[in-house]
Amino acid sequence: MNIQWFPGHMTKAQRMIEDSIKLVDAVCEILDARIPNSSRNPDIDRLAAxxxxxxxxxxxxxxxxxxxxxxxxxxxxxxxxxxxTDAKTGKGVNGFVPALRELLADKISDYAAKGQASRPLRVMILGIPNVGKSTFINKVAKRKAAVAGDKPGVTRGKQWISIDRGLDLLDTPGILWPKFDSQEVGEMLAITNAIKADVLDKETLGANFMLRLREMYPDALTQRYKFVPDSDMNGYEMLEEAAKKRGFLVSKGEYDIERMANTLLGEYHDGKLGRISLEKPE
Structure with missing residues (x-):
């Protein structure tokens, strides 16, 4: 699988980040806790310089x-x-400024030694689209400083946001990499809504998601969709079984698999399947 879909504004955003990195003292990368590997931009090491x-x-x-x-x-x-953190509720967000000051303790000391103790720390915030970056910044700033939304690609330009006299954040557009060589990475990003699920075939995405859930959280499937996922069933068969339980009948004996795939993805987004991570560290 090789998904090439890089929107023009992301090319512009990547150049902007490269040009702005010299202006900051540190880089803060926001990842989706459910998919820390897939939500990490492989270019981050180069971009963070x-x-x-x-x-x-x-x-x-x-x-x-x-x-x-x-x-x-x-x-x-x-x-x-x-x-x-859970930026939506603000959980953990209060630890951000102390964590930065600990990370940059040497830099703060250097500024003080140069008579620049009042100089604010400048930190770039990076993250893929729809990872909650703008919501996080708004919670830290305690005001609506960044435009937030539940669709990928809301932030399009950079903006400096003053948190207090000692900290300035550089908000950047969410960027992805130009192509996904791994089907798994593309699927993880689509399942968690970092990219539009329409980039992939919805039924295939739902079927493969069913397989992953059976492997990692079989009880969640049983509790939510009222069937025991048999080890011999493929993903489409599990979608069909869930569609039967939901009564998603198209015609006599035929069930709406696409509707079930949409339902599965939607209920995962809403947390109705429980607390589910899709990747573990190797």
Whole structure:
């Protein structure tokens, strides 16, 4: 699978980030706690250009807490500082400024030694589309400083946002990479609404999602859709079985698989399947 779909505004955004990196003291990368691997831009190491980094695992309210703990340990083993948040409710957000000050303690000392103690720290916020970046910034700023929405690609230009006298954030557009060489990455991004699910075949996406749920959270399928996922069933058969339980009949003996796929994805987005993570650290 090779999905090439890079919108023109993302090319412009990537150039803008490359040009602006020299203006900041650190880079904060916001990831979806359900898919920390797939929601990491592989270009981040190059884009961040060696700057100190903080990773925020956002939407922890929707992720499996045991798996989130594994990811936290995984990143910390690489020397990367981690903050867990649910930007929608504000959970964990108050830890952001202290975490930055700890990360940049040496920089703060350097500024003070140069007589620039009042100089604000400048931090770039990066994240893929629809990861909750703007909502997070608004919670940190305690005002509607960034445009937020539930569709990919709401933020289109950069803007500086003053948090207090000691911290300025550079909000950037959500960017993805030009193509997905991995079908799994493309599917994870579509399932979590980082890209429009229409980029992929909806029934195939739903069927493959069913397979992943059977492997990782079979009880969630049983509880929500009232059937036990048999190990011999393929993803389409599981979609059909769920459609039967929901009464999604098209004609005699035929069930609406596409409607069931849409329902499955929608209910996952809404958290109705429970706290489910789709990736574990290797």
């Amino acid at each position: 060696g700057k100190p980094r903080l990773i925020i695992l956002n939407r922890v309210d929707l992720a499996d807490p045991a798996v989130t703990a594994q990811w936290k340990k995984h990143f910390e083993a690489q020397g990367i500082k981690i903050l867990e």
